Ligand SMILES: [Zn+2]
C-alpha cells in the first residue's frame with residue numbers, strides 16, 4: 001500500500017493517521033483523512049446463463065433417440081413444461097455421448 005505523507009501546514013511535520021483523522025503530533029493540528037488512498041476494485045461476477053447438466057445428469061432416464069449432432073442413438077431425457085400450461089410439455093434430450101441438447105415436442 002502506497003502511503004503519501006501529508007504535512008502539517010503550521011509546522012511542517014508529517015501528519016499521522018489516527019481514527020480517520022490526520023494529526024500533527026507537534027502542534028495538535030488535525031484534519032480529516034482524504035480518501036485518496038482507498039482503492040476500490042470492482043469485480044463483476046457474471047453468472048453463466050448456460051444450464052448446468054453436469055452432476056445430476058446421470059440420474060436422468062435414457063431413451064433411444066438419434067443425436068442430430070453426432071449420430072449417437074442414446075440420449076438422456078426430461079420433460080419440461082416450458083410454455084403455456086395447456087400446451088404439451090417439451091421433451092428435452094441430451095446426447096449421452098457429446099452432451100448435445102435438443103428438444104422434441106410430444
Ligand atoms: Zn503541526
Ligand SMILES: [Zn+2]
Pocket residue numbers: 067068069070071072095096097098099100
Ligand atoms: Zn451426440
